[in-house]
Amino acid sequence: MSSPFDIWEERAKIAKISRFLGIKTEILEEGVCKITLPFREDFEQLFGVVHGGFITLIADMAGYFAAATKVGEMPLATAEIKMNFVSPVYRSEIYAIGKVVKCGRQLIVCELKVHSAQKDKLAAIGLASYSHLPADKEKPAVITG
Numbered sequence: 001m002s003s004p005f006d007i008w009e010e011r012a013k014i015a016k017i018s019r020f021l022g023i024k025t026e027i028l029e030e031g032v033c034k035i036t037l038p039f040r041e042d043f044e045q046l047f048g049v050v051h052g053g054f055i056t057l058i059a060d061m062a063g064y065f066a067a068a069t070k071v072g073e074m075p076l077a078t079a080e081i082k083m084n085f086v087s088p089v090y091r092s093e094i095y096a097i098g099k100v101v102k103c104g105r106q107l108i109v110c111e112l113k114v115h116s117a118q119k120d121k122l123a124a125i126g127l128a129s130y131s132h133l134p135a136d137k138e139k140p141a142v143i144t145g
Contacts, residue, residue, distance in 0.1 A: 022038045032097070052124075058094060059112040068130075078130055082128070083126035
């Protein structure tokens with residue numbers, strides 16, 4: 001029988017956005033997730049730095065999967081996210097670490113940190129809340145590729 005970690009690790013691999021962007025899950029433990037996004041020129045904004053939207057995306061995914069390890073197979077959705085960009089990322093792979101701060105009945109709150117892999121420099125820090133989704137009998141509960 002698969003553990004919740006195995007299930008979420010597999011879901012992280014088959015998520016369409018992960019495949020499309022080349023995102024890799026490095027660590028997935030209870031309440032913690034580290035993922036990497038390889039650099040592509042497509043991710044740069046006009047001034048040659050990685051666009052904040054991609055930084056926020058990878059932070060959100062790390063927080064989401066960290067939160068998911070606390071709830072078994074229950075589906076979640078991002079309820080709120082706030083990012084502070086503290087230094088630019090130039091032409092570098094980035095990695096994000098999501099850590100559960102509080103796991104409540106309705107919301108799970110995670111701390112998010114994104115680093116430039118090239119210089120191992122903090123690029124952004126944030127906070128996100130993930131909400132439990134009610135079971136929807138019309139939609140499948142399983143993520144498929």
